[in-house]
Amino acid sequence: MPPPQLPRASPSALAIRSPQAAIREPAPSVSPAEQPALPTAQPPPFKPALTLASTEQQRSTQHDWRAEAHASVWRGRGTAESASTWFSLRRRPYVTAAQRKSIIAGTRGFIGLDPTELANPVAFHVDFSGDEIRYLRHLTRRTLRLPKTPRKDPKKDLYKVLRKNPTFIPAVLDAFEREALPGRVREDVDNLIRDLLDQNTTSAPAILSVRRDGHDQRGGLIRSSRVHSLLLAREISGQRGIGSMRRLENFTNEFRKCREDDLEKRAEWTGCAGDIFTITWVSNDGFICGTTEHSDAHNQQYNKPGNLVLGSCSELTLRAYPEHRIVRPIVEKGENSTEAMRQSQDPWLYSSVVSSDYDAAHDRAYTSSFDRTVKIWKADSSGAAMTLLGEWRHDGNVNLVVASKHESGMVATAADVAADAVRVYDIDPTDISGSRFRSYSCSRVTDERGKEVSTEKWAYYPATMQWGLAPKVRHLLLVGYSPRSRTGDDNDIPEDRRDSGELCLWDGVTGERWRVTSATTQNVFEVLWHPTQESFIAATSPLGQDLEPSVRTQIRVFRPADRDQFGVKAFSPIMTLDCPAVDVNELTIMPNSFSFCYVTAGCTDGNTYVWDTALSDKPIHVLRHGEPIDEYRGDREREDVGVKFTAWGTTPDRFYTGSSDGVVKVWNIRSLKSPLVRHLLEAPAPVTAGMFSPDKSRLVVGDASGRVFMLSIDEEKEQPTSIMKVPIQGSTGFRIIQRPVAIIPHPDPPPPTHDAEGRPIVSQLGSAIGRAYLDNLQLERHPNPTIGVVQGPRYAETNLFRRDMHFNEDPRQPLLARWEAMQQEAWKPPRPFLARRRDHHGIALRPPKEVAGLGELHARNKSLDIFVDEMTRLRLEEEGVDWELGDDYLLKEEE
Known part of the structure; x- marks a missing residue:
């Protein structure tokens, strides 16, 4: 039976909500002697429960119904609740249980609403009240000419009558059409009968309603109306003054905001090797994603291809590339050390790809990996394919690769080595792999006494690195160092060194080191340059006297210092912002004036802190995410990744964050009271990376399950999806689930010619x-x-x-x-001719002792000539008797 047809509207702007008022059931004052009456248009009383508005169980008050009854009156105490809009429902549809589950599960496409009705919740399902059930029982028994109504539960009685007389159901429906209940139609009763026979009715009657989603206040209807009103106001009043909008409007900002609010998910892929760790756009259409891998000795069996993928938004493809790999090393301990595991596993071990960047001026993409290399690529603008141009080998895992915007096209890399960890390459277009480079080291190799710092178990490694963005600082490379264990155990780092590090600034053209006048010995978490000005910010461990106990990290704003003051080229801090988080994952800057800007820090505590440098060093917002999807024990900030994606849209009115709760949220930083705009995306795993395309028309988000989501403002080509039907529990219906598209795997690379220790591999049988x-x-x-x-x-x-x-x-x-x-x-066995004996438990027994004279007796028996007739001999041979008994012949012992 199709659901009730209501006026159509966009289903994406709808959500199921419960009524706002709880209404108690008025006690009926009808005595048993009174004649039955048909219920009026008032809905059954209900009590809200979670997302559904449900009534308490109706009491089965016995009534003596008459066939010609057509009205009844709800009698009760006069309260303000009786004026509720829920009592004014003119149409009370009833849909089946299967349809309700489909609607609640998200299949709302067949329920349409007029936009004018969205101001208040609109009911799409109203359960039958107790009076209505009693009337239907009376009508059914009268139509079937059954005896007087028994004193039992009316719903159970109606179920038994209809189950025994299914052929009379059309007659009952015809009788109902002649004497219909107000607000009900034949279709409602038919759906109720179906639920009764399937035993899918609810014990607590409920009203299910639809209204606009509270998190979609910028939905399609509002966006559309907003654009039209802005266009009209601009045509009438122009862009100056308050005009017909009755308030000052920045039309350019408003149009950009409305366009950006059209972001919706257009494609989804799955099958990447691990957490999506880095994303880089090579055009407005193509993008590169790098993932983490299982490569430790104890989990190499889970290593798989898909660590580097190239995506195309126009072709809706995500293609894997196998270049970041090494020969699988020989493991000496654990389950991966067995020969069986070596033979069954891929001879290649794919490495984590943890950093990537793109040089638009020279059309070259860069990816760095734990295979100790940086790969240089030429990617098609469509994102359909890319070719390898060269590679740079390092002495350790390469954690960072950053391309400068300088005209020379310099590229900086950072590896996990104690000395000369940073390299700056001058690209040779004719021999990219042989490009020359200059190495840099931090100065924290000695302590305050001048004693060399031990690097056997721990060392200072580059943790963050950025080139300048403004034209006058594009040649400057900013690097932050942090202490890190070389064995994977943080306890190897001395206690007094865990909050130490170094902030270094080099000129990539001349190799000259610039001075940073503050926080140069602090642990550096993240650095970022201002997009248009000669300044940068750095998140470090706290420094200073009289710090509040809640301050656990600090963000400093640096500007060029007076050269006459320090005698060398230098940057000095002009402002310090206090942050309560233990670690900072992401920094962003959004200018809000010529001199000031918004500064944000996405942190491991699941919050993003927002400062306005024009106001104070206290955050103006704390943008919170929910609890992480993955379970953790102990301190969340030590075990959870927190906020891993922060980005600004085209205006300061739109700010995006993604965290370990799997949600990408949209915020309006300028709204001081309620900055949350909506939930843009809900992923099945923690959000680990995200990046906007250069023109801000597309957004790619990756999560910890190896899924990649592409969101776009424009309508994209429809992605082919695989459909899976999942049975709905307690019902005969199915729920349709669209499974994401898998990445396109790469061909198997040729087997290695040498093993991990450099020995030739000879392929033999x-x-x-x-x-x-x-x-x-x-x-x-x-x-x-x-x-x-x-x-x-x-x-x-x-x-x-x-x-x-x-x-x-x-x-x-x-x-x-x-x-x-x-x-x-x-x-x-101790003697070759004695079989190993076992008892009935399977435990080995000692062989029997040798008996004197047993050998002679055996020889005498063998010499005897035992006469067997031919017929008996043939039968014994058919049964498997061996006539040629040897000296080593063993008889099977019976247990």
Whole structure:
């Protein structure tokens, strides 16, 4: 049965909401002697519960109904609630349980509403009240000419009557059309009967309503009307003064804001190798994504392709590339150390791609990875394909790669090495891989006493790096250093060094180091240059006296200092902003005047702090996200990633954040009371990266499950999706789920020619490999053929040991007892002709002792000539009797 047809409207602007008032059920004052009456148009009383408006269970008050009754009156105490708009419903539709679940699950396309009706909630489902159920029971029994109504629950009685007489249901519906309830139609009763027979009716009657989503106050209808009114006002009054809008309007800002509010999800991909860690646009159409990988010795079995992908918004494709990989190393401990795991796993190990950038002036893209290389690419503007131009090898994992906007096209890289960690490359277009570079090191290699700092377990590594953006500072490279353990254990870092680091500023053209006059020895979390001015900000550990206990990080604003004051080129702080978060993930700057700007910090506590430098050092906003999707124990800021995506739109009225709660939120920073505009995207995993296209028309967001979402302002080509039907629990219907499109895998790369230790790999059959082990005396055959092949005198050359089976995990030490008991040598029988016996529990028994004279008796028995006739002999041979008994013939012992 189709649902009730209401006036159409955009379903995206609708949401299910409960009524605002709780209405108690008035007690009916109809005595049993009174004649039955047809209920009036008032809805059943209800009580709100969560997102549904539900009534309390109706009492089954017995009434003696008459067939010609046509009206009843709700009698009760006169209260203000009786004036509620919920009592003025003229149409009370009833939809089936399956349809209600579909609507609640989000399939709202078949419910349309007139925009003029969206001011107040509109009911799309109203359960039958107790009086209505009693009337339907009376009508059904009268139509079927059944005896007088029994004193039992009317709904159960109606169910039993209809179940026993299903062929009379059309007659009941015809009778209802002749004597209809106010606000109900035949379709409503038909849907109710279906739910009764399927036993899907609710115990607590409810009213389900639809109204505009509170988080979609900038929905399509409002945006459209806003644009029309702005156009009209501009035509009438121009762009000067207050005019017909009755307030001062920045029309350019308003039009941009309305256009940007059309952002909607257009495509979704899945199947990337891990967390989306870096995103870079190569045009307004194509983008590159890099992901993390499982590459540790204990989790290499989960390593998979898809660590580097190229996306195309126009073609709606996401294509994988295999270049960032290494030969799978040999693991000596754990489950990945076994030969079976080595044979079953891919010979290549794909590495995490953690940084990327694009040089628009020279049309080159850069990606850095834990394979200790930086790859240089030429990507098509459509994002359909890209080719490798060259690579730069480093001595450690390359965490950062940043292309400058300087005309020379310099590129900076930063690796996990204690000295000369930063490189600045001058690109040679004819030999990109052979481009020359200059190395830089921080000065924190010695302590205050001049003693060299140990770098065996920890060292200062580059944590953040940015080139200047304004024309006069594009040659300046800003690098922040932080202490980091080289073993993966932060306890290796001395306590007094954990909040230390260094802030360095170099001239990439001359190699000269500029001076930074403050916070140069603090732990640096993030740095960022002003988009148009010669200034930058840096988030560091706190520094200063009389700090408030809540201050755990600080953000300083630096400007060029007077050269005469310091004698060298320098930057000095002009403002310090206090932040309560332990760590800062993302910094942004949005100018709001010539001299001042908004500064934001997305932090690990799930909040984004916003400052206006024109006001004070206190945040004007704390933009909060919800609890993280992934569970954590202990301190959230130590275990949770927090806010990993912050970006400004085209105006200061739109600011975007994405956090570990999986939600991308839109904010209006200029609104001091309620800055939240709407929830733009809800991902199934924590949001880990995001970036706008250069023209701000598209947004790409990545999460921790390897999914990539593309949102666009414009209508895009429809993405092909796979449809999956999921049965609805407790119903015969199905819910339609659109599964995201998988990335396009890359072809399998050719197998490596050398192993991780540089030895040539010879591809042979298993039999040839086995013969080579025997010929090299690495394996040898045991004299007892029942044991087979064992270790040879040169077996140690293979390095194929189960170290975890030996004492102290040393293959030269004896086996542990539990492994020694399982060796074939321990199970070998003491004499070759005696079988190993077991009892009924399967436990090995000692062989029987030799009995004196048993051998002579056996020889005498063998010499006896036992006559067997030919027929018996043939039958015994058919049953498998062996007439040629040898000396080593063993009889199977019975248990």
